[in-house]
Amino acid sequence: MPGPRSHAPIQKPKNTKGTALRLLKYVGRQKALLIGMIVFALVSSAATVSASIFIKPIIDDYLTPMIGKEFTAELALPLIKMILTMGAVFLLGVIASYGQSKCSVYLTQKTLNSIRKDLFDRVSDLPLSFFDSRPNGEIMSRFTNDVESLRMFLSQGLTQFVSSGIMLIGSFVIMLYLSWHLTILVVLMMFVMLFITKVLGKRSAFFFKRQQKELGEVNGYIEEIIEGQKVVKVFNHEEEVAAHFGEINENLRRASTSANTFASMLGPIMNNLSHINYALTAACGGLLAVNGIMSLGDIITFLQYTKNFSQPISNLSQQFNNAVSAIAGAERIFELIDQQPETDNGYVxxxxxxxxxxxxxxxxxxxxxxxxxxxxxxxxxxxxxxLEGKVEFEHVTFSYDGKKTVLHDISLYAKPGQKIAFVGSTGAGKTTITNLINRFYEIDDGKIRYDGINIQKIKKDDLRRSLGMVLQDTHLFTGTIEDNIRYGNLDATHEDVVNAAKLANAHSFISKLPDGYNTMLTGDGSNLSQGQRQLISIARAAVADPPVLILDEATSSIDTRTEKLIEQGMDKLMAGRTVFVIAHRLSTVRNANAIMVLEHGSIIERGDHDDLLSQKGKYYQLYTGQFELS
Ligand SMILES: Nc1ncnc2c1ncn2[C@@H]1O[C@H](COP(=O)(O)OP(=O)(O)O)[C@@H](O)[C@H]1O
Ligand SMILES: [Mg+2]
Incomplete structure (x- = not known):
């Protein structure tokens, strides 16, 4: 059926053959199902093609001799036998085609399952820098659109190619055998039909391309507005939003209407043409019969095969588009699977x-x-x-993209158990420094040592296990509060979780919730306040009990009084640990052993609180309120 997909704009694949082979390898993993599908397809199309052969003997050998004769059991019995045999062949075809679709469903779903798995596994072990360079939606679309175009093709196209191929060849051979004159006629008509499909297909492809573009626009806008509901309401933009949506929605309607007009014309035109084809063949066949070249049975059988012949052609032409967009989708999927995963040469x-x-x-x-x-x-x-938690930076230089240097010649030294603070305006590079300690990114120049060991020698998993981090952007998973805290250490008992929550001062608010620690969090903890989310993520770091703790603006959304309480708890937690803290409020960093003031990726001042105040530099300005932290 000419649906929007079958004429959707086709992305041209770059390496069709290689991708198709690789896709086939995935399909080939389900050997039994693939073989079953092919065997069933063979049987069912062979049955369909051969059942029509019975028409000729039934007419020429049984019915024609009976014309004008008295109807007797002796005459009727062979005829009934013949008809029953024909029925049996049809039945076999039906059963085989049932088996074929069953195999095809399992084959498709198992194949998609393993492709999705490989894709997800790869995405999980890609370096963070990969995600920086692409929008998430673009990566997501491999799991959704591209897998869907594979499904379209695998579920229908694969079997269609097998069975249509068999039908086409079988019918053609039998038609040639019955009458080469008529076969030439049918083939000529086929070319006319293909030509018209091409012309109309081109016109509708143009509009389908437009439709896909408009559809993308509408979907993108809906997503953006749903996410930004609050901002829309804050600025009273509801009317403008509705007006703009009306506009793009109307564009989509126009493009879709044109696209579907051409697509829906194709079906009836093709039907009429095949009727004309049928009538022409019948008329020419009649002439041949009158001249004694063909028997009546031959003609009726031949007419049946004209249908058997045109059916697979129209099926195949529809599947062709599916195949091309499936290959294009597979190519995008494989491109992601082939990305270099995060490497780890660490052995310590x-x-x-x-x-x-x-x-x-x-x-x-x-x-x-x-x-x-x-x-x-x-x-x-x-x-x-x-493991003590000594961290040293030696002349570290770093850039995210290889072009713009974000950190210049950073050197610092944190003794075990020290509290090191970073302050500086937004964009100064504070978060970046912490990203380097746990090797989210690789430095361009210099050295980072952990307990005297170059961190590039340490296995990444082990390095990260020894570092507790409270990230600037809290992220909570769907699950209970307890699950979310336990994420820091899967072996933690309920007591450990509660103790960590107490340390983080999260216990009091959690126990006031109706479901306490079993409160379900959904949508990144949207049923909690920003500050409560931060408390949970601090508890999550605390339960991991790491020797080195990194707190990136962990208390930025928490009121000063609660922050004081957390600090008291943290002091216990921090005892004997190295802590890197990035804080918004300078009161938080006052008691740090060393404070680094960063600006444009360089450390411009360093020392403890009193040193820095007496230097009367940037820190002094910040502290005395002459310079606001943005
Ligand atoms: N993932 C990233 N890719 C490219 N540039 C980044 C990335 N993250 C941060 N930056 C850039 O690095 C600089 C420092 O950022 P960051 O360390 O987050 O600052 P801070 O935490 O001090 O506010 C900024 O100029 C920012 O634009
Ligand atoms: Mg930051």
Whole structure:
């Protein structure tokens, strides 16, 4: 049926053959189903093609001799037998086609399932820099639009190609055998039909392209407005929004109407042409019969095959578009699957440790609360170094895109247990520094050492496990509050979770909720206040009990009084830990061992609170309110 998809603008694939082969490999993983599908398709189309063969003997050998004769059982019996055989062949075809569609459904869904899995696995292990360079919607569309175009093709196209191919070849051979004169006529008519399809298809493709564009516009606008509902209401923009939507909605209507007008013309025109084809064939066949070249049975059988012949052609021409857009979709999917995953050449591992008899550090079987870096050397020896939480930056230079340098020559030194604070205006590079400590991004120049080890030698998982982070943008998952806190440490007991919540001062508000720790959070915790969300994400970091803690504006949405309470809790949490804190309020960073003032990616001042005040520089200005932090 000529739906919008079958004439949708086709994105031309770049490497059709390679992509098709790779797609086939995915399909081929379900060997049994694929073979079953092909066998059933063979049987069902062979049955359809061959059942019509019975028409000729029924007419020429049984019916024609009976004309003008008395109807007797002897005459009727063979005829009935013949008809029953024909029925049996048809029935076989029906059963086979049922089996074929069943196999096809399973084959399609299993194939899509494994493609989606590979896609998701790859997306999960891509470096963050990949996501910076593309809009999320663009990545999402591989899972939605592109997988959908694969589904369209795999669920219908694949079987159609198999069965239509068989029908086409089978019918053509039998037609040639019955009458080559008429076959020439049918083939000529076919070319006329294909030509008209092409002309009309071109016209409607133009409008379908427009329709897809307008559709994208409408969908994008709806998404934007739903997300920005509050802002729309704050600025009283409801009317403008409705007016603009009316406009683009009308554009979509116009484009869709034109597109579907041409598409819907195609069906009736084709039908009429095939009727004309049928009539012409019948007329010419009649002439041949009158001249004794063909029998009546031949002609009726041939007419049946004209139908068997044109059916697969129109099926195939419809599937062709599906195939092209499926290949284009598959290409986009494979392009993402082929992205280089985040590499990790680290070999230094984080292990549970204990002290041996002579006080030396050795690996422990279970949790000891003591951690060590396990360093395997080239000569086969293994050394252990206590995890302390010393962090050093040596002349670190970094840029996200390789063009604009975001951090210039940053050097800093955090002793275990120290609290290091970063202050500076928005965009100065504070978050960026923390992104480098846990290797979300790779530095361009300089060195970062963790307990004296170059962090590039540390396995990323282990490095990140040792660092607790409260990110600037809180993100909560769908699940209960308890689940969200436990995300920091999946082995945490309920007591651990409650203790962490107490540390983060989240316990009091959580216990006031009707469902307490079992309160379900949905839509990124939209049923909580911004500050409550931050408290939960602090508790999540606390439950992980990491030696190094990074707090990126973790308390920016929390009132000063609660912040004080958290700080008291945090002081307990921070004891013996290295803490990097980025804070909005300078009161939060006052007691830090060292404060770094950043501007345009450089550290312009450093020292403790009193040092910095006496320097009378930027920090002094910030602190005395002469310069506002934006
Ligand atoms: N993912 C990113 N890709 C490219 N540039 C970025 C990215 N994140 C931040 N930046 C740029 O790096 C600079 C520092 O940003 P950031 O470290 O987030 O600042 P801060 O946390 O101090 O407000 C800004 O100029 C910002 O535009
Ligand atoms: Mg920031």
């Amino acid at each position: 591992m984080l292990v549970n440790a204990e002290h041996g008899e002579n006080g030396e550090l050795k690996e422990a079987a279970g949790h000891t609360g003591l951690w060590a870096w396990k360093h395997a050397h080239g000569d086969g020896t293994v050394t252990y170094r206590k």
